Amino acid sequence: xxxxxxxxxxxxxxxxxxxxxxxxxxxxxxxxxxxxxxxxxxxxxxxxxxxxxxxxxxxxxxxxxxxxxxxxxxxxxxxxxxxxxxxxxxxxxxxxxxxxxxxxxxxxxxxxxxxxxxxxxxxxxxxxxxxxxxxxxxxxxxxxxxxxxxxxxxxxxxxxxxxxxxxxxxxxxxxxxxxxxxxxxxxxxxxxxx
Amino acid sequence: xxxxxxxxxxxxxxxxxxxxxxxxxxxxxxxxxxxxxxxxxxxxxxxxxxxxxxxxxxxxxxxxxxxxxxxxxxxxxxxxxxxxxxxx
Numbered sequence: 001x002x003x004x005x006x007x008x009x010x011x012x013x014x015x016x017x018x019x020x021x022x023x024x025x026x027x028x029x030x031x032x033x034x035x036x037x038x039x040x041x042x043x044x045x046x047x048x049x050x051x052x053x054x055x056x057x058x059x060x061x062x063x064x065x066x067x068x069x070x071x072x073x074x075x076x077x078x079x080x081x082x083x084x085x086x087x088x089x090x091x092x093x094x095x096x097x098x099x100x101x102x103x104x105x106x107x108x109x110x111x112x113x114x115x116x117x118x119x120x121x122x123x124x125x126x127x128x129x130x131x132x133x134x135x136x137x138x139x140x141x142x143x144x145x146x147x148x149x150x151x152x153x154x155x156x157x158x159x160x161x162x163x164x165x166x167x168x169x170x171x172x173x174x175x176x177x178x179x180x181x182x183x184x185x186x187x188x189x190x191x192x193x194x
Numbered sequence: 195x196x197x198x199x200x201x202x203x204x205x206x207x208x209x210x211x212x213x214x215x216x217x218x219x220x221x222x223x224x225x226x227x228x229x230x231x232x233x234x235x236x237x238x239x240x241x242x243x244x245x246x247x248x249x250x251x252x253x254x255x256x257x258x259x260x261x262x263x264x265x266x267x268x269x270x271x272x273x274x275x276x277x278x279x280x281x282x
Contacts, residue, residue, distance in 0.1 A: 105202030
């Protein structure tokens, strides 16, 4: 089954029968780098193909098939991000690290970092340490984990993340900040405690 | 003059986080370093934050080596679903 573009000058056509063999892995890799969950990634890729089929008649042939599919996938990823961003059930534990009273903007006493075990700190190539950080990241609220992973593990540029998730850079830094303060505390409790 | 340098711990953390990704500006770095001279707790925080960055960098290297592909089974299932949609 072929979908031909309307105008003759346009060269790109869609060939949905070959989509899975040609693009499934590419789209899946693209998604997993952003959502870090194989089931969610599978769902998003599937939805992308389905949406592609449904809107095939709107394809104008101006871009390649792959670019067109990626643009659909990008929408899906934003939708997914908005969904986890607005999740009500997972009430966010608003941990406050700073004083609001006279000492505004400074540390709250109970939240002050403790010094870490030196020997544990020097051994950062340790595999167990890497699994511990993974555990701590997965304990973060989903949206913080997603943004933190994209920025720190997948090493995306700030602009790119802001564009892809449709957030502002100050928004991004607030999330990175919350992620890092919680991560620091989680690592302290589980790994570096003297 | 000195009010330029005076920042609170929360601002210091914000700059500290940016500098983990080399995204703090020169004046921000000055402010941070000035704050760190006077705040022992933030010195500790900055050090630990850097440790977390190093661990994540190690992890990032691992992730780069990984290849994520859909299994053949997943692809087959997806193809079947696509067929159904195409026939509609």
